[in-house]
Amino acid sequence: MCLSFVFVMAAGQPSLAQEQGTMPLSVRESLLSALENNFEIIIGKSDPLISEEKIKIAESAFDPKLFSKAEAGVSKSPNTYAVDSKKETNSGENSVSVGLNQTLKSGTSYELSLNLSQTTSDSPSAAIDPAYTPSLNLTLNLPLLKGSGSEINTTQIAIAKNTREISDHEFATKVMEVLTRTQKTYWSLVALNKELKV
Numbered sequence: 001m002c003l004s005f006v007f008v009m010a011a012g013q014p015s016l017a018q019e020q021g022t023m024p025l026s027v028r029e030s031l032l033s034a035l036e037n038n039f040e041i042i043i044g045k046s047d048p049l050i051s052e053e054k055i056k057i058a059e060s061a062f063d064p065k066l067f068s069k070a071e072a073g074v075s076k077s078p079n080t081y082a083v084d085s086k087k088e089t090n091s092g093e094n095s096v097s098v099g100l101n102q103t104l105k106s107g108t109s110y111e112l113s114l115n116l117s118q119t120t121s122d123s124p125s126a127a128i129d130p131a132y133t134p135s136l137n138l139t140l141n142l143p144l145l146k147g148s149g150s151e152i153n154t155t156q157i158a159i160a161k162n163t164r165e166i167s168d169h170e171f172a173t174k175v176m177e178v179l180t181r182t183q184k185t186y187w188s189l190v191a192l193n194k195e196l197k198v
Contacts, residue, residue, distance in 0.1 A: 027186055034182040041178060044171045051164035058156040064102040067113075071095045091121040099137075105150040111139045 025033070035041055074092045099113030117133040147153065 025186075027183065030186050031179055031182055034178050035175065038178050040174050044174050047167040048164060048171055051160065051167045055157065055160040055164060058160045061156070062103055062105055062153075064100055067097075067099055067101065069097045089122060091119070093120075094118045103153075105153050107143045107147045107149060107153050109141045111137075113137045 072092070072094045074090065077089050077091070095115060095117040097113050097115045099111060101109065101111040103109040113136075115135045115137065117135075118130050119133070120130040122129075142148075
């Protein structure tokens, strides 16, 4: 990658570069300019941020999740009651479920759900119409072999954290390389400027 900066020493007497309309630049200003305008640094700034987002994505596998479900069904069956003149009996069932499920880092997963069912029927034998049936269910799943243990289940988080550390070190290395090149170029130009004065 090629960087083009004009570095001249800010001295009392006007240099050749100043006579040509170039502004003087201190070491600090040249280093700041290199960091602000170097494409490697500009692009490299995003790598640690991307790595941080990958950690959040890996950790989100263990976030609790809300869910809901609704079902409706209608059925018809032949009438078996002699006292009723209808040929068919209609019945229906509607159900709604809301709940929470989560996988823990240990591998254990659970699901807690609240269900409400409504049953309707036009049969003479139906004592209550509509009939409501609430229920609360808790399901636990504890793996004994495959997927058991926090080390196995948090592998993706560990990989993402290692990747972030690598990105941080690579970015720091890029910054040091750019600063070193800039400083060497600066002092080379200062020495060249002094030679031109003589």
